[in-house]
Amino acid sequence: MNFRLFTGTAVAALGLSLSLASANTLRMADSTDIAAMDPHSMTESNTIGFLNHVYEGLVRYNENLEVEPALAESWEFVEPTRVRFKLREGVTFHNGNPFTADDVVASLERASHDTSPVKSNLPGLERAEKVDDLTVDLVLKGPDPIVLNYLTNIYILDKEWMEEHDALLPADMRRGKENYAVANSNGTGPFVLESRQPDARTVLTVNEGWWDEPRHNLTRIEFSPIGSDATRIAALLSGELDFITPAPLQDIERINRASGVSVIETPSLRTIMLGLNYADTLHNSNLTDDNPLKKQKVREALQLAINMELIRDKIMRGRSRNAGLLVAPQVPGFDEALDTRPAADADAARALLEEAGYPDGFEVGLDCPNDRYVNDEEICQAITAMWARIGVDAQLTARTKSKHFEKVLAGGGDIYMVGWATLPMLDSYSVLSALLHTPGDRMGAWNPGGYSNPEIDALTTKIATELDEEKRTQMMKDALKIARDDVAIIPLHQQPLAWAVRDGVNLSVTADNKPRLWYATID
Incomplete structure (x- = not known):
């Protein structure tokens, strides 16, 4: 069954099938299905998070x-x-x-x-x-x-x-090669796989012999993928579901106003940012033998022109957290004193462009996904308008995430949106090694723009093996400060994370967006 094509009739059928659930059954839905039950066959975060209940x-x-x-x-x-x-x-x-x-x-x-x-x-x-x-x-x-x-x-x-x-x-x-572990499982976790119907339903039952002292009181978890936001919310509001993720940003107020349900929120670990092309020339520009992005004043101008307060208040409905660094506050290496960004100032941005030699601005490509991050295309549309005020003509291309990242990772973008949650490291080394280190020798895998700074590279190499936690943390702060001052990448915000639950379901939202239902209870 394709839940993306759910109708009101199908929702009613779901409600009938789930109405027999016991009081200790948690009925949950996500926007996408679990990729497979084999925990070593994929790195998709939603799947890994769900499988942590089994393995x-x-x-x-x-x-x-x-x-x-x-x-x-x-x-x-x-x-x-x-x-x-x-x-x-x-x-x-x-x-x-x-x-x-x-x-x-x-x-x-x-x-x-x-x-x-x-x-x-x-x-x-x-x-x-x-x-x-x-x-x-x-x-x-x-x-x-x-x-x-x-x-x-x-x-x-x-x-x-x-x-x-x-x-x-x-x-x-x-390569399309499956095995027994794709549809079956045998872990040690708090729940046991009872049944698996890809794209329809996965059912877990409690592991009575779990080694840990359970804080949950669940006997059963019924998981359904429901791609339609409207259908997922309707099933929650009608009582057919107990827990949905994500709760769409535009529907949070409506859910909170409804009887018997509420939204639980937190800023996520994922920092949304704009990567930059540091090659000698741009891909989409009227400047055929020049790349303004290589000049620090130009990068400073682009950052100054972005009004993140406006984006937060209007597009993110006040629920994002504006970022001055490339990592979230929960990540080791974050420094609150450095987590500041200059106030938006179009006049100062135009002056910087003139100092850099571009009084009339320039054309540049801007690549964004339209189905990966919270309101990703709307954010890029707003940034395009803000840059136009300082004479930078950003040619926006918004496309599905698969095509977006295919182009970006191949080095085909000038300025491109990317989000980074530092998982599973939960450490600033993730950003330093993947996004900021000079590409090569397994480093810089997500640095297709070719940013290179010898100081950051040297610090990253030391951080990789430093076992003294205090020294290591300070080095990460130092490296992130260099990147901030250089405007190596333009940070935007930590996007909001929201789940919705019916009254009586007690669980906490965590910044890594992974439900830990061995802590959940149902009243």
């Missing part, structure tokens, strides 16, 4: 986004490049098999296999070694201060189950 890692982020023990109860660096994990005793998989070091080694080998996109979340892993049944060593290629952050996204599967079902390697979804 677990050695460690996890808690509701405060702090790393805490999960399948490993403790760890220590026995050498700078060797981390020893003591595994939790008495844990069993959903099929009753005991959890041991063999499962950890097999799962880490599986996650780091060439066909697994999750391997990018294990960049420093050399190998995993079994010490005994409840002890595993992770041998690293070099000192890695955030190895635990990476491991929050690496889930552990049962080796015997994988061998039994010929699933020791992850499904290669990019």
Whole structure:
């Protein structure tokens, strides 16, 4: 069934089928479906977040986004490049098999296999070694201060189950090669997969034998993908759903005015920004042998011309958080003293352009998605109008996210919108290594514009291996300050994050946009 084509009749049918749910059933809907049940076959954040109810890692982020023990109860660096994990005793998989070091080694080998996109979340892993049944060593290629952050996204599967079902390697979804783990699961998590109907419904039931002390009182989770915002909201308002995500920005006030439901909100980790082309020439410009973006005064002018207060108040309905840095406040390396942006000033921006040698402005391409971020196309339309006031003619191209990122990552954009949440690192090193470091040698993977600053590169290299937390944090602050002062990338805001629940459903929204339903209760 395609929920994007839901009609009122279909909603009523959904309500009839769900009306039999017990008081401890959480009926939830998202705008997209889970990609697969195989946790090593994709890096799509909504899927990874949902699967954390079935599968677990050695460690996890808690509701405060702090790393805490999960399948490993403790760890220590026995050498700078060797981390020893003591595994939790008495844990069993959903099929009753005991959890041991063999499962950890097999799962880490599986996650780091060439066909697994999750391997990018294990960049420093050399190998995993079994010490005994409840002890595993992770041998690293070099000192890695955030190895635990990476491991929050690496889930552990049962080796015997994988061998039994010929699933020791992850499904290669990019080539259309599936395996048993795509539609089936066997984790250690708080919920067990009962049934899976792609594009229709996925049902989880409570794991009565979960090793942790449950704070939730759920017995069942029924998940439905409903692409239509209107249909998703209608199902919530009529009582057919208990929890929906996302709650569209334009409908928040209407939901809050309705009886029996409310919206829970927070600024997300995701910072929306404008990347810039630093090549010798632009792709879409009247200047055929020049690139004004390489001049700092031009970049300062472009930033000065953007009225983020107006965008926040009018387009984001007062719910975004204007950003002066490229990371959100929850991310290590954020410095509140540096998180300032100049007040919009078109006159000062025009003066800067004249000083830079462009008194008449110039043409430039502006690429934005129209289906990836909150009100992404509307933001770019507003920026286009603001830049026009200072003589910069931004030729806006807004397209679906797949085509947008295909063009941008190929280096085909002049100025382009991108959002960055720093996950799973939850660390400023994510921005420094991916967006700001000079491209090359696995660095700068999201720096298609070719920005290069030797000071940032040097600091990023040191940050990658510095184990002294205080020194490392200061270096990240220093690097982000250099990027801010240089206007290497233009930060816009942290976009709002909103979920909607019916009264009696108690859960907290977290900035990483991952529901942790093992904390949820229903009155």
